[in-house]
Amino acid sequence: MSWERIEQELAQLREGGQLADLFTEGRAVVVYRQVPTGGLAIGLPPTEDVVVPVPPGYPANMIDLAGLPIGSPFLGRARGSQNNQGAILVAGRQWQLASYHPHNGGGGPPWDQMRHGFHTYLDQLIAWLDKLT
């Protein structure tokens, strides 16, 4: 597995001020730090950390799913988070994956590996945490 492409994509995010880190021990994931949310209007934090698994075979395999820290007030409110897709431990922190599939009929554009990546997935995460129930 070459992480070079992902590191380049995360570097693009950092240039724009968004922090995100790649973790490759165990199940490889990207953790996006302090993703903006639409929570303020309903008394929730304005940002939240989000974990996204690196799909096997990336970039041919589309980025899918999104996870929140166990105990996050957004669990149960973000789309698909009622449908637990498994728990993962990343850097000593427990996360719960939600059934969020933006590139697979879940509201985003169809996956195009020439255009999409972890840098563009941030848009999907912002949209995800903006529409809360």
Add this chain to the structure above:
Amino acid sequence: MAGQTNLIKIAKNDSVVRFSKTEFQALASLLFRRYPGHEWATFARLGWRDTKEGLVVSLASLDPPNSEDMNEFVGHVQIMEPYTLRIALSAEQHPLAVGVIHSHPEGCLPAPSSIDDDMDGYYGAYFNDFAPGRPFVSLILSRVSGAFILSGRIYWQGLWHGVEKFVVETTSVATWLGTGPKFKPLDIRERTARLNSAFGIEAASRLRRATVAVIGAGGTGSAVIEILARAGVGKLILVDPDHIEESNLERVHGSQPSHAEQAVPKVEVARNHILAIDPSCQVEAIMGRLPQNEVVDAVIRADVAVGCTDQQHSRLALSDIAVRYLVPTIDCAVALEGADGAVTAQVIQLVRFLSVDPCALCRGMIVPNTISQELMSEDERNFRQEEAKQAQRRGENPNQYWHREAQLNTVGFLTTMAGSMAAGYAIGWLTGRFEPPFSRLQMNLLSKDLDVTDSAEIPRAECACRRIRGWSDQSTADAFLTVPLHWPAAQRLDG
């Protein structure tokens, strides 16, 4: 030994150098501008991969001289210092290896002279200062009796390595190894008499020197393998991760019921079948998949690759190999369509992947859902299928979890026909006698006039395939796919 002189000692002849057809034509045109009597030179950028068997280097682009960069008034090559400095400084801005390629006068073998030794010795150390950790490549191109002949040596990790083989997409060239072109004695064999008579003795000899990689040893691949072995191809590299099952017996050439009972690897069946046909054929059998490292290492040393799997990730990986490592490839696929017990279409598709052709992504051959599902682990696949069932029970669209696709079954006559056609075009490339007259051929055996179409798609502007041609391992960030960690390690069969 290639280029061995008193000043430069070659440690081993273990390197392969690859060119795209278009870059080679540009190179020849540039280097022969003062032919037949005088030499000329150019710097170049080359991608490289350090395989277990040696370096495989591919020409990415030329850095041709400007008007003041070379001395026009001498017959041999004299490169001016500003040209060298410009190339060295530019090497600090890109990740590729630096090379110098020059011509020898027409009719002269590409044997390095003492002046060449001086130049290579100097440049080997010089460019290492600007581009540390990269090979320095020195090649000589010549034309003898109308044929291209090349020699080369590469300074890598403190040693000089000779080039054992040059490969130019769809173009025959000879490799000079110090005592003459690397041609085995003409091997006239009665068994290929018809082929010899149709294409000529030289073509048969080229086949004996050729290496072909066949990706997939199922119905289509086993047909390719059989045709190439009977045609006298010298070496076959076989790649397939699977074992023979009973349902394969209708299609796989060389398979027997005992192979299915014992779940023998497909590549083992293919290897034994080849050796039964031609015991002198060299066979390298790997249980694995592209782009696993061991598989890539083997495939990029081949003259031609033939893709024979029904997996999209394999097709995408082959396309990647064609672009980044300049391996000319033919991909073949078949499909049966039917309804209510009637067969409505029998489709054969052959796709040419040369480095200048649009890649599989540009051609729209890859369906994101399908390839994603192929690349999932077994556990994830099961989990998603279960989620899809539950979604269906809830009245939701199950496709976001699992997209069920109709299984396209194929039959032996169709796979054999597609494989035979692909093998035929591979033979055309290897012998230089003919080329595929299409970019992407589709035909339906059940349509009037077979409904033959040739789709000449154009590359998408944003696709990496336009800018990483020949970049080899120096473009891993732009690789079309990576190896899923859950795949079992590739395994080379002994013997």
